[in-house]
Each structure stands twice: as structure tokens, then as C-alpha cells.
Amino acid sequence: MQLMTLLSCALRIWSPTWCQRPHLLQLDDAKEPSPARQPVRFELHITSGKVDVIGAGTRDAILVNGTFVGPTLRLEQGDEVEFLVRNYLREDTTMHFHGIAQRTTPWSDGVPGLTQRQIHPGASYLYRWAAEEAGTFFYHAHSKGQLMDGLYGAIVIDASPKVKRPFHLISRDASEEQAMLAAELRNQPLLLADWSQYKFDDFYQIETTANFDLACTDAIIVNGMGSQYCLDPITLDNMTNPIILKMLKDLGEDHMTAKGCVPPIQALQGDYDVDVGKLPPHAVRECIGGRNPKGNFTFSVDEKRGWAALTFVNVGGLYPLQVSVDNHELHVYAVDGQYIHPVVTDRVYVGNGNRVSVLVKLDQEPARYTIRMANDLLNQILGGFAEMAYGDAAHPPRHQKPKMNYAGQPLIDPIRSFKPEEGQPYPERRPARRPDRTVKLVLRKPGRPHGAYEWSLSGHELYNMTAEGLDPPMLFQGPTKAPASELVVFSEVGDWVDMILETEGPFAQSHPIHKHGNKVYFLGSGIGRFPWSSVEEAERSLPVGSFNFENPAYLDTFTTPDIAGNAPAVWTVVRYQVENPGAWLLHCHVQTHQAGGMGIVLMDGIDQFPDVPLQYREWNGFTLPS
Structure with a gap:
């Protein structure tokens, strides 16, 4: 069952219209920044345009301030940020700041229908947040797969001089350490992306028309530049994994396609009515080939x-x-x-x-x-x-x-x-030894009557693109009006929450899971089902060392394991502390999986749930309230 059939609140879809000029959420409508430091202001104009990224012909893309890809935003730790987005597209959009915690500013997290209304064509939206944590992050569209059309750019936040770096663990030589510190200030972000000659809307339309889970693209690009390479069949055969070659032969195919993809085979899609005849030749089989006019980055x-x-x-x-x-x-x-x-x-x-x-x-x-x-x-x-x-x-x-x-x-x-x-955090940090709550999630295709391209993070229900139009957004409604659904998880401030993710096999693929709001500790993963009700119970059955409580990785995006054999499932366990009240999305970062329903809502800190500022609550996606 999809989310929209579960929500008891009213849903209103806005009719996109063009305005003579964008309407702006004024700077003085939100809380004042800290008087100790002037806010850092960025203004992004989001437009559409034609690009030839890989020399295989032009396609429609999204430009940021006239460029593909967006400019890098450089900040210092502690900066207050005012990030103005002007939408000149003919479709709605929002902006998410990937990895930014949005502590006390959940209405700036950029998830349509959850933390804000869509930014309609001709409108503008002001995001305000604090650069509390140093490191490299990125901004990207969080609406209808627009990330795959180029709406993204890097954010680099330089650490305060007071922050301890680990460079002395690389070299004890003082001059070497200083050279590394200087290098960090010149950090070069390399934005890596798979690139398709199809716009996301067209890519997803191919999936829905053919009822096909499409995973085949044209190139890998770096900072908006790349090439499409068409390898000869012998080279492709030599590079094909033996497991895949055997599987193809068993299913009546001898080779990967000219694009290097697994051919479209009904059996690999599961028990669905797939129509491979509706797949365009270029979607999986044909390789055009080309090189960016300026070469590789x-x-x-x-x-x-x-x-x-x-x-x-x-x-x-x-x-x-x-x-x-x-x-x-x-x-x-x-x-x-x-x-x-x-x-x-x-x-x-x-x-x-x-x-x-x-x-x-x-x-x-x-x-x-x-x-x-x-x-x-x-x-x-x-x-x-x-x-x-x-x-x-x-x-x-x-x-x-x-x-x-x-x-x-x-x-x-x-x-x-x-x-x-x-990765082991430096300086060391570790989670609580025992959780207060445990949530079990099952990552799988829910089966008919859903499509082959649809995925669930909760086991059965789908959080898909229809939720982007929810009005008012769930954050604005608060936890008392949230639906009773496996798509919504509740917690209180201070809770330690375990999330056990079980991915069903066989041939379970990995999924990159991103948590909005704060990071998680990656406790462990394994092959097989997770039949236990808690990590504590599992510890009594699994080998010593199956879970890392001493120095686990601390991530906002973690990847579940994959299996290419006949194991029934694989599992992953992460733990996080509820320290940032709000409505936060947990979802697969594969854009087609996210569009196909692979997400849930974490209603964190319902006992101290934030009040949304009036002007954000009343902003309607077009103009300011009078």
C-alpha cells in the first residue's frame, strides 16, 4: 500500500504556473543568525539547458547559475548559511544538503512533502542552516530524480583550527604534517556520477512502461565531464565476472550487451509481467560512444x-x-x-x-x-x-x-x-552498549500488484514520489498527526535506536542507505537472515566480533552488503542516538529505488518536536502570505 492511501490529511497538488519574477522568502522572515558572525549568503539560479557531457549528443539537463555542474560552496566551520534557491525550471524542485545535520533547522532539509513544500516554477526558497560540522558535503535536488539531471554541487567546510586532525598518524615529521594541513585547505572535490543520455523522467518512464527495473547507463563522469567507451565483444567477455557469464549462458544469452550491461532477461526481473519489447534499443543494448569536447576532467x-x-x-x-x-x-x-x-x-x-x-x-x-x-x-x-x-x-x-x-x-x-x-572515527567515539529501541526493516521488492521497478524499505509499503506533494508537510503536522504505518518510526530525545536491515535474496544487491538528520554507527553486517529480535540476542548466537561496539564507522550513508549466490538474505545493523528532533527521511540513494518507494520517515524526538517558524509554515510554494 502506498503512503498516500495511509495519510488521513488532505493532499493538494499545486498547478505550476509561471510568475513574472521569483517570489522570495525574505531574509528577515527567519530567525536571526548569531551576532558573532555575519551569515554567508549563496544564491543559486536553477535553469534548464542542453549539454553534451560525453560526446554522444546533447540532452536536456539542469544548470546551476548557468553551469553544469553547480559551483562549489566553501565555508568555515561555524558559519551561518543563507542559501537562496530561485527556480526557473518548468517543474517543482527542492534542495537537500547531503550530510548537513540541520540541527534546529529541519525545515531546511529539503525533502518535499516531509520538511517543506515544493518550490514551484518561478518561486524561490531560502534555506538557513549552520555549518556545525567540517568536511566535504554536497547539495542536490531532492525532487523526482533531478539529481540525475545535474542538479548538484559540492560543499566544503574547512575545520576550525581547534579541531584535532589525524595527520600526525600519517607522518610524525612536523613539516610533513604542515604540508598535509595546507593540502586539506586546498581540498579538490571530485564529483563522480553515472550518467545517462536519458533525463530522469524519461529513464523512469522506460521503467514504468516496460515494467522493468532498469540498471544500465552510458558513462561515468567527473565534475560534469566524461566519455562513453564502447568496448569490443572480446574485451567485454574477458571483463565479465564468471558468475555472470555462467548465468547468462544458463538463461540463453552469451554475452553482455554492447553497453556492457546484462541483457534484458525476464527471469532476472522476478515474478512480474515484464515487456522487454518496450525497452528502447539504447536503454540497454546500443552503445553510441563519444568524448566530452573538452576531454576528461x-x-x-x-x-x-x-x-x-x-x-x-x-x-x-x-x-x-x-x-x-x-x-x-x-x-x-x-x-x-x-x-x-x-x-x-x-x-x-x-x-x-x-x-x-x-x-x-x-x-x-x-x-x-x-x-x-x-x-x-x-x-x-x-x-x-x-x-x-x-x-x-x-x-x-x-x-x-x-x-x-x-x-x-x-x-x-x-x-x-x-x-x-x-573507517574508525578520530578522535574515538562509540555508541551506547545497549539500545532503547529496535526497528526491523526488510529491503525487497514487494511483488505484485506493484511493478518490477518498485522497492520497499519497510518490507511491504512504499514511500514514493506521490508523497512529494503532501501539504502540509509531515514536519508541519507534527507527530500526533503522523499515520500509523510501517513507514513512520517514532522515538524520543536521548533514545539509542537500532535499525536492523535485512535485504532479501537471492542475488540481493547492495543499497546505499542515507539517513537525514544525523549519522549512524555501523555495527556490522552478515550473510543470511537475521532471525533475532535484537542485537543483544544475536550476540549470543553469532561469532565473537560480529558486531563492533568499540570503534564503529560513523556515517550518514552506509551500504548494505550484496550477494551473488543463493543465500536467502543479508543483514546490516546500525545504531544512532536521537539528538536532533524532527521528521527525517531514511532512504535508498539509488534514485530509481527512491522514486520506486524505498524510504521511511523517522519521527525523532517526538517529546521535544520543533515548532516550524511561521513564515516557513505559511509559505505556499509561490508567494509570501500577506
């Missing part, structure tokens, strides 16, 4: 400075990525804005929504070094590239040493890999 570093800091940000709508830099080790020092005990690795896994910050020692010959990205799922062989140039170097090194190939397969043995769920 390239940036320069100064080797005389000794170190460079990079943050890999996965803003893509579909795929988790593996990332490596030729000839260089990666010193991971932060994940999702949280400093960690540094880890030296050859490549990093960056799930959708994750930010992985690394230091790179610039100790190689002056040259251009390839940064390699590859889809980490088995469904498509897909890679992408960027370049890190020492100064104005124009050529690759004499001895190129890649760590992995186009498909992400290791080229060195052994290869060191890092996942965000392995």
Missing part, C-alpha cells in the same frame, strides 16, 4: 607542496564506484565529513552519497596520472577516467602503474581496498 597539483587532498563524492543516481590513482597510494583520512584513523590503500569504494577524503603524496615524476573509476556492481562493465597533472605536465608517466582495469578488476596482487564502513 583534469586538475593540477604542485608537487613542490608535497601533498594533495582529494575528496571523492559519489553523486551518481545508480552505481557504487571503486576509485584508484595510478602510481599513488591513497591515505584515507575522512569519510562523510568524519575524520578517521588514516588508512593506506590502493583503491577506495565510494557508495552513492558517500564522501571519501584522501591525501596523496606527490613523490612521483612530473606527469599526468590517471584516476580510474569503475562500477562496483556486476550488472554493467563501466569505467571512467580523470587526470591529476603535476604542474603543467602533458604526458603520462614513463611507467604507468594502474591498480585496476576498466571493470574494476585488480591489476596488482594483493590489492588493498577500503570501504567507508571500515
